[in-house]
Amino acid sequence: MTEIPAARPAVDYLLLTPGPLTTTATVRAAMLQDSCTWDSDYNLGVVEPVRRELVRLATARHGADYSCVLLQGSGTYVVECVLGCAIGKQERLLIINNGAYGARMVEMARLLGLNHLEIDCGETQRPNLAEIEQQLIAHPDITHLAMVHCETTTGMLNPLDEVAALCRLRGIRLIVDAMSSFGGIPMDIGELGVEFLISSANKCIQGVPGFGFVVARRRALEACAGRARSLSLDLHGQWHAMETQGGKWRFTSPTHVVLAFAQALRELELEGGISARHRRYSENQQRLVEGMERLGFRPLLARHWHSPIITAFHSPTHPGYRFADFYQALKGQGFVIYPGKVSQADCFRIGNIGDVSPAQIDALLAAVAKACEQIMA
Ligand SMILES: *Cc1c(COP(=O)(O)O)cnc(C)c1O
Numbered sequence: 149m150t151e152i153p154a155a156r157p158a159v160d161y162l163l164l165t166p167g168p169l170t171t172t173a174t175v176r177a178a179m180l181q182d183s184c185t186w187d188s189d190y191n192l193g194v195v196e197p198v199r200r201e202l203v204r205l206a207t208a209r210h211g212a213d214y215s216c217v218l219l220q221g222s223g224t225y226v227v228e229c230v231l232g233c234a235i236g237k238q239e240r241l242l243i244i245n246n247g248a249y250g251a252r253m254v255e256m257a258r259l260l261g262l263n264h265l266e267i268d269c270g271e272t273q274r275p276n277l278a279e280i281e282q283q284l285i286a287h288p289d290i291t292h293l294a295m296v297h298c299e300t301t302t303g304m305l306n307p308l309d310e311v312a313a314l315c316r317l318r319g320i321r322l323i324v325d326a327m328s329s330f331g332g333i334p335m336d337i338g339e340l341g342v343e344f345l346i347s348s349a350n351k352c353i354q355g356v357p358g359f360g361f362v363v364a365r366r367r368a369l370e371a372c373a374g375r376a377r378s379l380s381l382d383l384h385g386q387w388h389a390m391e392t393q394g395g396k397w398r399f400t401s402p403t404h405v406v407l408a409f410a411q412a413l414r415e416l417e418l419e420g421g422i423s424a425r426h427r428r429y430s431e432n433q434q435r436l437v438e439g440m441e442r443l444g445f446r447p448l449l450a451r452h453w454h455s456p457i458i459t460a461f462h463s464p465t466h467p468g469y470r471f472a473d474f475y476q477a478l479k480g481q482g483f484v485i486y487p488g489k490v491s492q493a494d495c496f497r498i499g500n501i502g503d504v505s506p507a508q509i510d511a512l513l514a515a516v517a518k519a520c521e522q523i524m525a
Pocket residue numbers: 166167222223224225249296297298299300325326327328348
């Protein structure tokens with residue numbers, strides 16, 4: 149046979165990435181069990197409590213109006229599933245695009261043949277409320293608005309509260325890609341009036357990759373019946389199976405990943421819930437930025453635009469700098485960072501989400517200093 153090398157590297161890297169990210173040993177250990185997708189120990193015992201907990205985390209007082217659908221695949225599959233099912237043939241979607249994930253929704257809308265309109269803000273600009281309102285007035289046929297909450301491309305936190313208020317005022321149904329923020333930034337989708345919130349297992353809840361989820365208004369899910377543009381990405385179909393068959397997934401469920409996710413939810417609660425996690429991420433991000441600035445690095449975005457999720461830094465202008473060398477120099481010291489994703493500026497990114505402590509941020513900063521000495525001597 150082909151020799152397949154053991155996947156285990158010599159060291160356990162700390163992943164400072166937007167996911168898959170550093171998980172706890174106990175989350176990984178939860179996967180050491182096989183489950184039957186058909187059995188109630190799994191469906192009623194694990195899937196249903198996970199769905200209920202996600203609704204509880206998404207809204208404190210409006211839980212009865214919302215329900216949760218889990219779906220196989222990475223986060224992108226879930227965004228595509230929601231867009232493909234939520235927008236009817238007579239409806240029109242406005243997409244706010246200020247980064248790669250906003251652009252990805254535009255691409256989906258195009259491929260799905262949705263009646264849509266885009267506001268292209270550029271990758272380093274915050275969506276402008278007046279411009280959004282202007283578009284809604286100019287195009288009264290717009291029924292839905294889709295926006296990314298934390299644009300992971302840059303780490304920018306988009307103005308969800310303000311956009312949600314505008315949508316409530318004008319009766320626009322709001323779809324939020326909260327992939328990289330849900331679980332790490334407090335929000336109450338019931339208060340905000342969000343119709344569909346989308347996130348995935350391997351971001352701020354700190355599970356492993358393999359599925360994503362939607363927390364949506366029940367009546368919005370009901371309205372998706374018969375609207376799917378694909379067999380497997382059928383939001384209502386998946387919801388209906390889970391609701392009527394006690395947590396059963398339509399097709400093979402990523403059982404081990406769901407067990408890890410259930411453990412990750414317990415650990416989120418033990419940490420003190422979303423507000424405590426938000427505090428840890430924020431403190432780590434501040435520590436990171438201050439330390440990197442002391443080493444001469446400059447963040448791409450102004451501080452007040454920043455999320456605590458991920459930070460983009462300008463690449464050094466030193467002629468000896470190459471991202472690949474910098475990456476390897478850090479990896480050799482046990483830290484994995486992320487390439488940049490904006491087209492107008494040469495950047496790299498460092499993620500704050502995952503099981504990462506302030507002491508590990510300090511260790512990273514020491515490793516960055518050493519890497520700089522090595523490659524830019
Ligand atoms: C991670 C992420 C996604 C989904 O990416 P996948 O690679 O499909 O998991 C979508 N939107 C945002 C903002 C993200 O951070």
